Amino acid sequence: MQTDWASENLQVIRTLMERSAVYRRALAPVMGLVGATGIAAGALGAALKLESSPPFAAYWAAVALVCLTEAFLLIRRQAVKALEPFWSPPTRRVAQAVAPAFCMGLVTGILFFIVDTDDREEVLSLVIIWMALYGLAMHAAGFFMPRGFRLFGWGFILCAVAGLACLIYAQAAVESPMGNPNIVMGVLFGGGHAAYGLYLYFTEKRGNVV
Amino acid sequence: MNTKPFLQLDRVIHEKGRLPIVSLLAASPELSFTELRDTLKMTDGNLSQHIKTLQEAGFVSVTKTYPGTRPLTTCALTPAGRKAFAAYIDLLEEIVRQARPRR
Numbered sequence: 001m002q003t004d005w006a007s008e009n010l011q012v013i014r015t016l017m018e019r020s021a022v023y024r025r026a027l028a029p030v031m032g033l034v035g036a037t038g039i040a041a042g043a044l045g046a047a048l049k050l051e052s053s054p055p056f057a058a059y060w061a062a063v064a065l066v067c068l069t070e071a072f073l074l075i076r077r078q079a080v081k082a083l084e085p086f087w088s089p090p091t092r093r094v095a096q097a098v099a100p101a102f103c104m105g106l107v108t109g110i111l112f113f114i115v116d117t118d119d120r121e122e123v124l125s126l127v128i129i130w131m132a133l134y135g136l137a138m139h140a141a142g143f144f145m146p147r148g149f150r151l152f153g154w155g156f157i158l159c160a161v162a163g164l165a166c167l168i169y170a171q172a173a174v175e176s177p178m179g180n181p182n183i184v185m186g187v188l189f190g191g192g193h194a195a196y197g198l199y200l201y202f203t204e205k206r207g208n209v210v
Numbered sequence: 211m212n213t214k215p216f217l218q219l220d221r222v223i224h225e226k227g228r229l230p231i232v233s234l235l236a237a238s239p240e241l242s243f244t245e246l247r248d249t250l251k252m253t254d255g256n257l258s259q260h261i262k263t264l265q266e267a268g269f270v271s272v273t274k275t276y277p278g279t280r281p282l283t284t285c286a287l288t289p290a291g292r293k294a295f296a297a298y299i300d301l302l303e304e305i306v307r308q309a310r311p312r313r
Binding site for chain 2: 007009010012013017018019082083084085088090
């Protein structure tokens, strides 16, 4: 009798300790806004014909900065509204999880900025590297977030693999208008975030939305 | 069965309302009052009462800051609280271990 009770208590303690480490901010508005920014940035980049590597890398680094600022402001607003600290332990864990891949993405962007090329395949290879790194960052963050987030990371990793396959085996797709690196960024990064935001909007527990 | 471990369980922690609070705090350096309340779905009054009991036992420290216009209350386990929680877990594990058939 006491044994059952002790086992149950240990299980409850374990569940609560795990829950304490999970990041709880509502992600639907963040994903929605970042998605909309990505789609708009993709369209603008294509219209401005930013296809050689220096303007492309600089432009998308600026878009990433805008997206990070948007996410920061939305999450901070949620924390202030809920009377909770912004820089909470789960936020710290998520930041630590994404930091290595984000740093690597920044370094790769700088390298492509320095190496001046207007070869579409080379610029697309930067997109693929960014996508793989972003997927890895999201997957790492997913260990401290609700379960679906790791699948979101896997989505980007699989897109990177598919992009690599296109680059090697489907030259026609690379040379088509849809192979424009800005359109690829807009559709995959912007569209991916917007789709995930929409999914979260309908599935995220309202109780967790603070 | 040896009932000694059961009798040794810390009565402050070993309470339906307080054990979840201590468990959450054990996994995090600190948590705000609202995070605890929302996670455990407790009322403000109930949570305040349990935190006060834990504070009086020296297991929890409460800090009040004013980052904006409204106060922010954060709770953390004290070293004594962490020690008591670890001892509590050890006793639960001992109870479970005792009941296992010996090989």
